[in-house]
Amino acid sequence: MKKIILSLFVLALAHQFTVAQCNPAIPNSAYVISSTQAIGFGGSNLWVCSGDTLTTNGGSNTVFLEIGAFLYANGGSNYVYVPIGAKIDLSSGSNTIYYVDTTDIISAGGAPIINKCASIAYDYTNAPAGGCTFTTGMAHVNVENTVSVYPNPGKGIFTITLRHPELVSSAVAEQTTIIEIYNVLGEKVTFGMLKPVQHDYEVDLSNQPNGVYIIKISSAKEVITQKIILEK
Numbered sequence: 001m002k003k004i005i006l007s008l009f010v011l012a013l014a015h016q017f018t019v020a021q022c023n024p025a026i027p028n029s030a031y032v033i034s035s036t037q038a039i040g041f042g043g044s045n046l047w048v049c050s051g052d053t054l055t056t057n058g059g060s061n062t063v064f065l066e067i068g069a070f071l072y073a074n075g076g077s078n079y080v081y082v083p084i085g086a087k088i089d090l091s092s093g094s095n096t097i098y099y100v101d102t103t104d105i106i107s108a109g110g111a112p113i114i115n116k117c118a119s120i121a122y123d124y125t126n127a128p129a130g131g132c133t134f135t136t137g138m139a140h141v142n143v144e145n146t147v148s149v150y151p152n153p154g155k156g157i158f159t160i161t162l163r164h165p166e167l168v169s170s171a172v173a174e175q176t177t178i179i180e181i182y183n184v185l186g187e188k189v190t191f192g193m194l195k196p197v198q199h200d201y202e203v204d205l206s207n208q209p210n211g212v213y214i215i216k217i218s219s220a221k222e223v224i225t226q227k228i229i230l231e232k
Contacts, residue, residue, distance in 0.1 A: 022098055022117035024081060026064055026127035042076065049132035064122060066132050067216055067225060068182050083120040084225055085182050085214035101227065103212060146224060147217060153229035156206030160215065162199050182214045205230050
């Protein structure tokens with residue numbers, strides 16, 4: 001993985017932004033990036049799905065990254081939303097970045113505007129049908145008072161406790177809750193499915209290297225993410 005080369009000067013320009021600015025709506029007109037693609041045009045809304053890579057060569061786009069998505073921007077003046085677990089590499093340009101965790105910014109070349117968010121949660125109400133299907137039609141909820149992970153940092157075994165009622169699997173098949181764990185490269189390292197009315201779930205990362213991991217919890221109505229740290 002590339003070394004993070006953000007300068008202290010760039011970080012000093014970071015601002016704390018409001019919930020409204022950090023929780024944008026995915027517009028119905030968004031172009032869905034569901035594979036590795038390169039785009040040279042501008043003026044578009046681009047929705048990059050988990051595990052997919054977008055390269056922009058100039059232009060001015062608004063880019064919505066999902067967990068595990070990657071953006072390489074070669075110039076341009078894009079507006080980019082980087083939730084925890086997405087990654088960006090900016091070689092040049094005057095891009096405006098909304099981010100949560102600095103470790104998700106591999107490099108920020110050019111003259112970027114770096115905006116710090118407490119969290120990034122998209123509004124999928126009008127998102128295009130057939131888009132990033134694991135999120136379409138779902139609403140993000142705040143992690144606080146909904147999920148706890150213990151211990152964190154941990155040595156390998158983590159217990160996830162769900163408190164939000166819409167995150168708990170019901171007896172109805174379409175209301176199953178899925179838990180996925182991603183590493184900082186956006187690779188899924190493990191996943192599991194909760195049994196009906198199950199509130200606690202144990203994750204074993206003992207065979208994984210030390211570092212930061214992202215838990216993604218998806219139900220029929222909600223999607224949330226939580227960062228955990230593995231320190232053996």
